[in-house]
Amino acid sequence: MRNTPNPKLELDALIVGAGFSGLYMLYQLRRMGFSARIYEAASDVGGTWYWNRYPGARCDTESAQYSYSFSDELQQEWSWSMRYAGQPEILKYLNHVADRFDLRSDIVFDVRIQSAIFDEEKNHWKIQTSQGETIPARFCIMATGCLSSPNFPKIEGLESFAGPVYHTGLWPNEEIVFDGKKVGIIGTGSSAIQIIPLVAEKAEHLYVFQRSPNYTIPAHNGPLDDEHQQKIKSNYADIRKKARLLPAGFLQDYNDKSAFDLTLEGRQREYEKRWAHGGLPFLASFSDLQYNEEANNTAGAFVRGKIREEVEDPKIAELLSPETILGCRRLCVDTGYYETFNRSNVSLVDVSKSPIDKITAEGVAVSGKSYRLDSLILATGFDAMTGTLLRIDIRGREGNTLENKWISGPSTCLGLMMAGFPNLFTITGPGSPSVLTNMITSIEQHVEWISKCLGYLRENDIGQIEPTVKAEDRWVEHNNDLAAKTLRYKCESWYLGSNIPGKPKTFMPYIGGFAFYAEKCAQVASAGYEGFMLTANRSGDKKLKTN
Numbered sequence: 347m348r349n350t351p352n353p354k355l356e357l358d359a360l361i362v363g364a365g366f367s368g369l370y371m372l373y374q375l376r377r378m379g380f381s382a383r384i385y386e387a388a389s390d391v392g393g394t395w396y397w398n399r400y401p402g403a404r405c406d407t408e409s410a411q412y413s414y415s416f417s418d419e420l421q422q423e424w425s426w427s428m429r430y431a432g433q434p435e436i437l438k439y440l441n442h443v444a445d446r447f448d449l450r451s452d453i454v455f456d457v458r459i460q461s462a463i464f465d466e467e468k469n470h471w472k473i474q475t476s477q478g479e480t481i482p483a484r485f486c487i488m489a490t491g492c493l494s495s496p497n498f499p500k501i502e503g504l505e506s507f508a509g510p511v512y513h514t515g516l517w518p519n520e521e522i523v524f525d526g527k528k529v530g531i532i533g534t535g536s537s538a539i540q541i542i543p544l545v546a547e548k549a550e551h552l553y554v555f556q557r558s559p560n561y562t563i564p565a566h567n568g569p570l571d572d573e574h575q576q577k578i579k580s581n582y583a584d585i586r587k588k589a590r591l592l593p594a595g596f597l598q599d600y601n602d603k604s605a606f607d608l609t610l611e612g613r614q615r616e617y618e619k620r621w622a623h624g625g626l627p628f629l630a631s632f633s634d635l636q637y638n639e640e641a642n643n644t645a646g647a648f649v650r651g652k653i654r655e656e657v658e659d660p661k662i663a664e665l666l667s668p669e670t671i672l673g674c675r676r677l678c679v680d681t682g683y684y685e686t687f688n689r690s691n692v693s694l695v696d697v698s699k700s701p702i703d704k705i706t707a708e709g710v711a712v713s714g715k716s717y718r719l720d721s722l723i724l725a726t727g728f729d730a731m732t733g734t735l736l737r738i739d740i741r742g743r744e745g746n747t748l749e750n751k752w753i754s755g756p757s758t759c760l761g762l763m764m765a766g767f768p769n770l771f772t773i774t775g776p777g778s779p780s781v782l783t784n785m786i787t788s789i790e791q792h793v794e795w796i797s798k799c800l801g802y803l804r805e806n807d808i809g810q811i812e813p814t815v816k817a818e819d820r821w822v823e824h825n826n827d828l829a830a831k832t833l834r835y836k837c838e839s840w841y842l843g844s845n846i847p848g849k850p851k852t853f854m855p856y857i858g859g860f861a862f863y864a865e866k867c868a869q870v871a872s873a874g875y876e877g878f879m880l881t882a883n884r885s886g887d888k889k890l891k892t893n
């Protein structure tokens with residue numbers, strides 16, 4: 347699969363990552379006649395959907411909307427089999443996209459980018475690979491994903507466990523057999539909530555080590571029938587257009603009423619309706635759920651009631667019931683999660699008050715008690731949004747490192763560029779609406795903004811673009827102000843970086859909604875890249891490739 351391009355030739359753009367972002371970025375830049383190439387650490391396309399291949403991995407945005415909109419032919423010819431697509435189907439889709447648009451010839455697989463260093467003299471990025479090559483590129487585009495650096499918990503003895511240890515975010519590309527095994531899983535976030543019901547069906551016994559319970563809403567997943575598919579396909583243009591005007595970038599039923607506009611019975615009816623519909627739109631039950639703690643508590647109480655109804659053992663139901671703000675952490679979407687705890691081969695081990703003491707060759711020890719295990723699953727999440735970028739040694743002007751720039755937390759302008767790092771772009775970087783929206787809506791908007799920007803630079807013979815410190819500070823401050831007014835700021839979550847010890851606490855995704863964000867980006871571009879410094883090409887600079 348690996349091609350052998352000439353590493354010495356300067357590229358117009360080097361793209362890091364072959365997931366949803368990188369593939370579309372390559373497609374756009376090629377169409378515009380730029381020379382561009384993707385470098386990808388995995389052996390194939392897919393990004394998040396390449397690595398997260400654990401049983402039950404599934405998208406929590408409905409398939410019809412979690413898909414590219416840039417090609418009508420593509421969206422008309424592809425049919426999703428389920429309301430929420432599983433990882434294998436999404437990966438198949440991305441492979442189809444790569445083949446259909448003949449993208450593979452410009453993707454180098456099995457190569458990790460180690461560093462990206464800006465050469466001021468030559469006005470290009472020198473990008474070093476794990477193969478020891480250094481590739482010069484005028485623009486470097488980080489399409490590295492938001493959840494791509496798995497978090498391995500620092501638990502004493504983890505490496506001493508005698509059986510296999512699997513991280514959900516680095517799942518092997520082979521069938522793992524849990525039949526007849528004693529399996530332990532650490533974590534009860536979204537990934538765990540998806541995998542637990544499936545492993546429970548196979549394992550002799552499953553021990554779930556839970557530090558904090560999470561709210562999850564049933565998916566009510568099911569096949570998409572032909573009639574429904576046709577209806578979506580014939581309305582796609584309208585669905586996409588409407589989605590882009592909404593805060594979350596996907597079409598859902600927003601209720602603009604306050605939870606307190608209704609009586610208790612009226613509220614319950616709304617929650618019951620949403621629970622029966624399933625999925626993330628539960629959070630849109632009322633307009634104030636993300637702003638007013640009392641309103642939010644009515645939703646939390648409703649879900650806690652459901653947990654008590656579904657889980658037979660009241661003590662287990664109590665342990666599974668969060669008392670926190672619903673939707674403060676990412677709301678989960680499940681198939682059969684709570685019922686799984688009614689199985690006799692599943693035990694919930696509370697590690698909230700007394701953490702896991704240590705891991706030994708035989709298993710996990712908690713409060714002096716040992717749980718003997720054959721296999722261990724870590725569903726312990728990711729160093730989200732900044733982790734992957736900071737693992738690459740990125741150096742901008744005067745050799746300043748990104749690590750140093752972000753020492754007190756990430757700062758970007760529009761989640762797209764950083765002051766001091768000319769011609770370096772991030773797709774769904776911190777400061778982008780990314781994970782708070784339909785990722786694909788945000789990705790397409792970012793890719794199109796970056797492509798237009800590169801087109802503008804070429805047309806106007808501009809050699810460098812970089813945000814001003816002032817514009818970047820304003821963007822960071824604006825997001826912090828917005829975040830502080832919402833309930834999302836009131837709990838420890840990976841949005842804030844609090845799942846990683848020592849990580850500075852900053853609300854990383856942009857919280858002002860997709861529609862506002864896209865409007866702001868368009869204004870900036872149409873005002874000649876307001877808030878950005880544009881520097882003309884110098885006489886020695888290589889001109890960007892044109893058609």
Ligand code: NA7
Nearest residue numbers: 499532533534535536537538557558676725726727728840
């Ligand atoms: P999450 O949501 O970050 O969940 C990680 C889980 O791992 C969470 O329950 C953590 O408990 C738990 N964890 C982490 N370290 C430990 C230790 N040391 N001991 C016990 N438990 C631990 O990651 P996911 O992969 O599930 O989901 C990430 C996103 O992917 C998700 O939000 C969707 O957007 C898709 P804690 O809550 O910190 O107490």
